[in-house]
Amino acid sequence: MGPGDEPDVVVIGGGPTGENAAQYALDGGLSAVLVEGELLGGECSYYACMPSKALLRPVDIVHTAQHLPGAVGARLDPATLLARRDAWVSHYDDHGQERWAAGAGIGVVRGHGQLSAPRTVTVTGPDGEQRTLRAGTAVVIATGSEAVVPAEFEAVEPWTSRDATGVTEVSESLLIVGGGVVAVEAATWLAALGSQVTLLVRGQRLLAGLEPFAGELVAAGLREAGVRVEFGAHIAAAARPRAEATGLGRVHGGPVSVDLADGRSLTAAEVLVAAGRRPRLAHVGLEAVGLDAAAVAAGRLPDWLHVIGDAGTGAPLTHMGKYEARVLGSRLAGATDVPAPADVPVPQVVFAEPQVAAVGLTEERARERLGAEAVATSEAEFTAAAGAALLRDDARGRAKLVIDRRSGAVVGATFAGPEAGELLHAATIAIVGEVPVSRLRHAVPAYPTASELWLRLLEALPRELR
Amino acid sequence: MGPGDEPDVVVIGGGPTGENAAQYALDGGLSAVLVEGELLGGECSYYACMPSKALLRPVDIVHTAQHLPGAVGARLDPATLLARRDAWVSHYDDHGQERWAAGAGIGVVRGHGQLSAPRTVTVTGPDGEQRTLRAGTAVVIATGSEAVVPAEFEAVEPWTSRDATGVTEVSESLLIVGGGVVAVEAATWLAALGSQVTLLVRGQRLLAGLEPFAGELVAAGLREAGVRVEFGAHIAAAARPRAEATGLGRVHGGPVSVDLADGRSLTAAEVLVAAGRRPRLAHVGLEAVGLDAAAVAAGRLPDWLHVIGDAGTGAPLTHMGKYEARVLGSRLAGATDVPAPADVPVPQVVFAEPQVAAVGLTEERARERLGAEAVATSEAEFTAAAGAALLRDDARGRAKLVIDRRSGAVVGATFAGPEAGELLHAATIAIVGEVPVSRLRHAVPAYPTASELWLRLLEALPRELR
Structure with a gap:
């Protein structure tokens, strides 16, 4: 083996999840190598979140302008919109990511990586040449997911x-x-x-x-x-x-x-x-170490092997993969101060019209988990806050909180309306911080922002929770 | 005195602060009368927040569109922009507010109100006729502020x-x-x-x-x-x-x-x-009950008299006036479960380009209050989160957290950048909830939203706080 072929951590898959695992391991003092057979930066950067949001933002803004008196003339131009997308995916060129990895001190090996023995990854390069990497501490599989075609x-x-x-x-x-x-x-x-x-x-x-x-x-x-x-x-x-x-x-x-x-x-x-979509696990060599996709799904893995992100069993969302990667990377590097809450709430934003942002439990899930009698909810029209109604003259939408009556804490929240995506993190922090609604009453939203929906939601709670 | 002239609470000033005080008193079982000599709804609804934001939103969206490839042709049309403003101020007609008050069961007396004796307000109507209101529980002065002209x-x-x-x-x-x-x-x-x-x-x-x-x-x-x-x-x-x-x-x-x-x-x-601006207290009859503006500023008031909102001593912001009003209204009605934090953080959003949103202490104020050694900060470029950078191709800005090293809790936050206003409430909840940054690491922001700035800010903290 050559130099760099025996890092502490070998990560198969150079998307955001793999990159974060490598970076956090590195920050903790380990060495790490990323193995990537396609573009460094992964599905998200070139084929999913980035191009979709690069396309959707101008669509949203043009439609908003078309519903705001005072703004006139706005329309979409398909050619320049597609050019914006191309710019945001760096024209499918990953040199920027390569520079980032080099600057961060993360090794990059190009090619298809698969397990060939315990702690061992064999990489088949673009020209068919093979290279063997042996991980001192761990192998992390972060190969993402692929579309299911019926x-x-x-x-x-x-x-x-x-x-x-x-x-x-x-x-x-x-x-x-x-x-x-x-x-x-x-x-x-x-x-x-x-x-x-x-x-x-x-x-x-x-x-x-x-x-x-x-x-x-x-x-x-x-x-x-x-x-x-x-x-x-x-x-x-x-x-x-x-x-x-x-x-x-x-x-x-x-x-x-x-x-x-x-x-x-x-x-x-x-x-x-x-x-x-399904985890992309068909060609990562699980069988070489006596495993299969079912073992991954069941969490039956040797202690040196970790499967995270869309390839693993968590919520298949870029930000949750990155979160898993941060926790894992820190942990591999010996961090013990990772006081994860029992249930880390999963946020999700759908960039449709209107935007939909949700975190934690829906009412239905909360009733299943906590029992119907433990669940309180409150709802408000999105336009019930002046700051939300101002966003476009055809604004509409809805917001909802799900509360655990026993603790008075928020366990779920959904916002649907113009620019609802940025309203979500307040709810995520309320859930993670286990802040009771009686305390949230003293978190004053600025007027006139859409965040004043929190006032309407707190006012709509059952009286004993206010 | 006629019927309705002896309510529990008389509120001088029918802006958002006065309205909330009356509504929360009413919700708690009291009767309340609003006295207003101008438009019901107040400065904010007709002459400040509402028209300014009605004007600024299309400006923001047009400028955003002009910096988003794919969106073409957007421009401002002054005539329709001013017409939007007129619509948002209801053409300076307050019948809608009057209907709201009637629906809520809040009495409205039109005219200039001033104290004439303890618990007593004399209202001079538009035709010069006078009416005397006697408050059973409290008089609330919520007359707002007026511009200072040097x-x-x-x-x-x-x-x-x-x-x-x-x-x-x-x-x-x-x-x-x-x-x-x-x-x-x-x-x-x-x-x-x-x-x-x-x-x-x-x-x-x-x-x-x-x-x-x-x-x-x-x-x-x-x-x-x-x-x-x-x-x-x-x-x-x-x-x-x-x-x-x-x-x-x-x-x-x-x-x-x-x-x-x-x-x-x-x-x-x-x-x-x-x-x-200064509190609008010159013509509310303070002298009739042996008081003056200095007594208000010093908080030396009889127990039946409350001065809140811009007229009082708190931060002169609509949302803080409304907050004071909610707390006071509930308290007048006997609520005891108002566990206000020692220091309620004050949020503020400036709808400039870029938007600026701030809550709690600046670094400078935190150093004064907590001592320099107790203060940690972290900063990030606004575009360090992909979701923020995507908002417009000329996006720029900055974000900053101020942390109390002793508790690990956020005590201040500032976001400056496109649409930064809605990023603020997450920080406000973190401050009010006293959520330590070690816990905030588990509040995952959705990708790709601008809220991912939280990741950058947490990563930029001194190592011992991470």
Whole structure:
């Protein structure tokens, strides 16, 4: 082995999760190497969060301007919008990330990494040459997730999330299969770019894990933007006479037809499958150390092996992967002062119209977990605070707190409305800090900000909790 | 006395502070009457926060759009912008507020109210008729504040804040005297409306009570918007050969010339004096009960009399007045469960470009209060979080936490950057909840939101606090 081939920590996967694990290990005095076979920076930086938000922000601002008297003339220009996306993904060039890693003192090995023995990772480089890394302390698998393509779409060469974020050719019409975050966000920017979008949702609501009003507001917003939203859409078959993988974000051949179980058939120029993701664990060599994906899911791992981020068992969200990575990186480096709360609340922001931001438990989940009698809620219209109503003249939305009656602490919060995303962290801190609502009354929101929704929410609580 | 003339609580002043005091007293089972001689809803609703934010939001969104590739064509249209302002001030008609009060069960007496004896308020109505109200429990003075016009401007008929928010005639050129919130916000919208604005600031910085970087960023933003910012501008004299009070928001006559102490002379079509405000206590009858403004300032009041909001001794901010009113209203109604923290942190948002949001102690104030050795700080560039950088391609700003090393708790926070206003409440809750930074590490901000600045701020803390 050459120098650098025996670091303390080998991280397979150079996305945000892997980068944070390496950085926090390094900050604690360990050496760390990142193994990455694609772009350093990962799915999030090039194919998911970054390009989607680079696309969605101008869409949001233009739509806001169009609903604010005094602002006139705002419209989207698809070509410059796509150019903004290209700039935010650094034109799919990861030299910036490479410089960051070098500056931080993190080793980078390019190639496909897989376990070949305990604590040992074999990297197959772009030219087929192999290199073996032996971890003194730990191997961290942070390979992320990949889109699940149901069998009926396999021959169709559908778009997956990467094509949607990397769109270069806006199809005249588009079917989107799914009703989760990827589906609704992609529908938002692709409709804004000019596609006639139809959302095919298996269930009866969007954003199924969140408070029902969130999905209802987003469905209304999509419909207003010209998107057809079909609930209860069970797909029986899909066909595409001329399917060809023409490249990222380009239309993959001729028209697609989709047959629904109710007998209807739909045709569009392209189909985007956003029907879920799974951990990317098929080619990381688990079998070489006597493991498989089921062992990972069950947490049955040797002490030198850690699977975190989307590849692991936590919430598949970039920020939760990064959090796991910070905790793990610090812990590998010997930190003992990591007083994690029993249940770290998981925040999520959906950049649809309106934005939806949620953290902790929904009312339904809280009732399951705490018992119905222990749960109190309060709700307010988003426009009940002047500062929220001012954001655009067609503002609408809703906010909700879920409270544990026994402690008086917030256990969940959802905000749906313009720019709701930044309202969330206050709730996350309230949950993590276990601040009772009687104390939150003394946290004064500034007038006139949308944060004054907290006043309405606290006023709407059952009297004994106020 | 007629029916309704002997309520439990008489509130002089029907602004947000008075309304909240009445409402919370009522919620607690008392009866309450509001006395208002101008528009019900107060300064804030018609002449301050509401019209200013109605004007500033489209300015912000248009400027944002102009710095977001993908968004094209956005510009301000002064006529429709002023029409939006008119809509948000309900065309200076308070019937909506009157309906709200009636619906809430709060009595409203129109006219100028002043104390005439203990617990007694005499109201002089619009036609000169008098009515006497006798409070069973308390009289609350919530008459707000008024602009201070320095002697040298008395003969000039300058604009004050009401003319700026109520602008109907945009003067070609405008001098603004002051460097605080009113001055910088008015400069922002009046420059956007087309005035050539010069800010005359006595001191060497803007927003003097806040972290220095806040004023520096706002000064840079104003200059970029074409505003001249002159520091150390001591005004020796002002003159206006033809001064006439032509009505709210109209140019008050001919050009104004201002002589500076350094010998320079400046001339403009209008001058806005934003040199501070004082409690509006001159005509509330304090002398009838043996009191004066000094007694109010010193808190020497009989137990039946309360002076709150801008008229009182607290921070002169609408939300703090409303907070005082909620606490007082509940307390008058017998609530005992009001466990107010020793020091309720005061938040403030300045809707300039960039927005500035601050709560609690600045580093300087914390060092004075806690001793220099007890204070730790951390700072981050606003664009250090991807979610913040995404907001506009010219985003810039800064964020700072001030920590009490002994408890590890946040005691102050400042955010300056695009849409920074909504980032503040998280800090306010952290301060009120006394959540130590070691715990805040487990409050995960969603990616990619601007709230991820918290990660950068926590990472920038001294190692022993992390």
